[in-house]
Amino acid sequence: MRSQTQEFFSYLQDKICAALEETDGNARFRKDDWRREGGGGGRTRVMEEGAIFEKAGVNFSAVEGVLPEEFARKIELGEGREFFATGISLVLHPRNPYIPTVHANFRYLEKGDASWFGGGSDLTPYYPFREDVIHFHQTLKAACDKHDPDHYPRFKKWCDEYFFIKHRGETRGVGGIFFDYLQGDMNKLFAFVKDAGEAFLPAYLPILERRRDHDYGQREREFQLIRRGRYAEFNLVYDRGTIFGLETRGRTESILMSLPPLARWVYDYKPEPGTAEANAWTYFKPQDWLGA
Secondary structure, X not given: OHHHHHHHHHHHHHHHHHHHHHHHXXXXXXXXXXXXXXXXXXXXXEEEOOOOEEEEEEEEEEEEEEOOHHHHHHOOOOOOOEEEEEEEEEEEEEOOOOOOEEEEEEEEEEEXXXXXXXEEEEEEOOOOOHHHHHHHHHHHHHHHHOOOOOHHHHHHHHHHHHOEEOOOXXXXXXXXXEEEEEOOOHHHHHHHHHHHHHOHHHHHHHHHHHHOOOOOXXXXXXXXXXXXXXXXXXXXXXXXXXXXXXXOOOOHXXXXXXXXXXXXXXXXXXXXXXXXXXXXXXXXXXXXXXOO
């Protein structure tokens, strides 16, 4: 399973990066190969100042070693401190506020005698369009339904609960799917993870194409930066991948590539009632996107 998962996640990084370069049409990914002190390494690919993407990062890693004792106790599964982890993680921050930020992560982990899968994909629009949100969720649901009709409702709820900024009382965006500590028939679970990973591009690129030429001004840009501040808060306070990477002495530049290039924090910000910004705020709470 180690070799199979590494091969797939490496392939998926290549596929997604090629598609994003073609879509952007201007910038190319900087490629950094790195080794981790303690075992393993990875490939970080970052695109900056593109025609569409202000910053886009797509990471692949396969690391192993010994976990710090205190952190090892916090992981729910497995005895001991020896671990192995491989996966792909990506965050795309477009320049145009009408194109959503998007995140995806798929991973396989071992700790002691336990092994499991985790991951998911979620959408963070600034000015949401319901048709975009529906498309994103429908595409992920189709990938889930190929394996178990319970996957989408279960993992959609899990996503809403996980990507919740507790100190703000807001969801980070409009969700998607999220799962962790998946155990059982590992071959079947891996088949699901592969389909979920392959669903990323068809879930996101049609939304990008619809919104890439949408006009915007300084007002929209400032609102985007305020919402990016919320994104940064979640990643630095709650995100499991960020915490895992830092606790296991991963490569800091690769771990923090998920942060936006620019963000704002406005004291006691409240959108003006009746504006597009106030309407956008109504999207940042758990809800059924596929219902009538």
